[in-house]
Amino acid sequence: MSKRNFAAVIFFAIVAVFLVFGALMMHPFGEFNEDNYPEMDEYIIDNTQNETGADNGVTAVVFDYRGFDTLGEATVLFTAVAGVIILFRRLKK
């Protein structure tokens, strides 16, 4: 094993140990109580019909509450298209 590989293995092991410990410390799957009450999401669920008029809560979040993220997301796709086209363009005029 080369030196570089050795360092990589140690790095990998450290990351693995910390992530597994982190996973064990998360709040139990699917359980919410007073400590981690999801106030932001509950607000959205309660008010989505009145504030945005949409029945679909996820679409309400995507296009209204976090609309600017969606603009960014659309831009990412636009960027990728421009990037792919620029990479496969003709090089000579």
Added chain:
Amino acid sequence: MSGMSRIVKTVTNVAFPIVMIYGLYVIAHGHLTPGGGFQGGAVVASGLAMLLVAYGSVWTMGKIKEKQLSVLESIGAFGFIGLAFLGILMVYLYSGLQGNFFNNFLINQDIFPIFNELGRGFGNINTAGVIPLMNFAVGLKVIAGLFAIVLVMAYATRLKGVKQK
């Protein structure tokens, strides 16, 4: 990649309209049922990609160029950001309301009563103000964008020298 066999082409011909309709349905009902502009756009784009696989990239490139797709995508993106900009102008439209970028300017107003409806779980399509319009803009953008990516990559990696059937 040139075209595939006749069986594939026939099946594609049958399946293509269904995929289109389903994708457009998902886009149009984005604010009512699971889905939206991105998901429906991806469905339509995958239908177009199926066409690309069946008929080959050279044939498809003859029908539509990536430049045209790029213009379509620009129009979709412009529609989306334009609807967002209209939120700012809301303050001039309805007196007394302070609007911001991305305001849902069609909801809670009384100038266009038809769009004013709130969702109450009945599945009315004219609910949610500006969201369906944004869904359409994003849908157009995603269709053109994803198909442009697939088309350009397929055309660039085509086998040269193979005659098209």
Added chain:
Amino acid sequence: MIYNIPYIAVVALILIGLYAIIFKRNLIKIVIGITLIESGVNLFLITLAFKQDSIAPIYRGSGSRIMSLPVPHALTLTSIVIGVAVLALMLSLIIHIYKHYKTLDASKIGREKE
């Protein structure tokens, strides 16, 4: 600890992806590694959205009012689209690299003298 199994799955996905990125030399495998990390993170976001006995956050005429959290769904949607964009660009670059060097071995590309 049985309730933490989804998180363990997330960690496993991320670690497999990281392993591919660090130790593999084939460019396609590196790309697969990145996609795996991305799936892990997306799975994590979706895991955070789940609430027991809940339905998807979509109102119908009637039905349960206990809904899973909508924000992580929206974040995952964004993250998936971003993933597609990154993937498209990476694959295009790989096509170009293969055209230039006729190999996908990371240790053999970009070493020529100018």
Added chain:
Amino acid sequence: MNIIDDLILHSPALIVAIPLLGAFLTPLISKINDKMRNIFVIFIVLLTSAIVLLLANDIYAVCGKIHTYVFGGSSPVTQGGFAIRILFEVDGLNIFMALIATILAIVGVIYSWAFMKENTGLDKYYTLYLLMIAGMFGMILTGDMFNFFVFLEITSIASCALIAFWTNKGKAVDAGFKYIVVSATGALFILFAIAILYGQYNALNMAVLASKIEFSFLDNIALVVLVSGLAMKAGIVPMHMWLPDAYGRAPASVTLILVGVTQASLYGALRMIFTVYGDSLSTTLNQIGDINIELNLILGIFIVALALLTIFIGVLMALKENNFKRMIAFAAVAEIGYMILAIGAALTTIFSAAETDIGTGAMALKGGIFHILNDALDVGLLFLVAGAVYYATKETSLNRLGGLARNMKYTTIFFLIGLLAVSGMPPMNGFASKLIIYESTYQVNPILSIIAILCSILLLAVFVKVFHSAFLGPKQPKFDDVKEVPKSMLLAMGIIACIIIFIGLFPDIVVNNIVQPAVNAITDNSNYISNVIGGI
């Protein structure tokens, strides 16, 4: 309500939205003709800059003011103090970075005008260029963690495509691939950290998170993952291998914006460490005897060690590099080292109880933030000069260049200014910020500043060698018909050179008016929280 007030009110959104709009419209406009497109792009960039200046004027008018902008709603927080909508929170640090980005954007567009003229695919080039600028502004101005991630991805995808712009060169494509792998991995790390924080506190807004953070074990992991992701993007040493390739192979006008993107990532690290984690960094982790081992101390020492390594490796690799642009790229790595050296030194001291230590920390931060501005200008100017040399001679290797000063007078002068500035010589701006860094690190530990000064001198040696071999020396017959570069490129370099000399001659004006508000903004995170979510 008049139009200027409206513009200022909506300015945080407009600064990002106008370049985006420009990018969406560029493919349509370039259908008309090329000249129209160029005018359109420069118009968009100038409009954005005007709005940035308006906003800056507004922010600097009142001390400690934070301009909060809500997307799609009127009130930033709902009752109970949680932000559901995306907020842009512009304080002294944001606007400082935005000013840097503005300078780079204007200069870059003017420079590309002539520099890229002979290439194909220019409409997409300008589209991606505007997207890069928009993404950079978005990263800088946003106050939402996930929004930060989205804009990070926009910049990294756009810059990756532009790095590989010359696809006929294998090395350029290779550099682009390296860049996208590193930045995609880094961005996914950042997203993972955001998800951890979201799962704990059910919040994505920076100010809300800062008010809620408790510093559990998971927060520790999130901090480490976040900072390592941002460090990947910023090119700090163990993850620096993409940077010389990407900087060296990209067109010079793209490299200029890449410098800004790197610094936006650095800004992200600053914002996360000092504002989001803020006071909870001084949590005591362990106690040995009488000494409290605090987290900020460990983090600070770690960052200082990385910074020294970064400076050292950057300078050493620059010494043995033969490619003109790659050599400058290694110098840029070293310069990033100086900034994080200042940040690390500030971390070790600023949370301490003693008054003098806090003063030292604030001074180190001042030096570090000032150096962000200076580094962008100095390194940017050097890259533009390297691009100009490539444009005139089509030659990148330092071994084959020589005697260019005879034919390219102005470029030579600009290179001289750049080399003096980047190595911290007195009449230029680099001296002013490096002096503050030396002073503050000397108070933390004298060895740090000694190493920093030595490396700076080595950097001077590197550049003097280049100056001698490329610009001076005997006349070479093959460069006889080399001409001075077109006027627009000279104008672009001239703008940066003028700003460099201005800051070098009057550093006090800049430090007092621009840098000090940024330092105040970063050290006072309670002001940030209370301004955004209203006294909770």
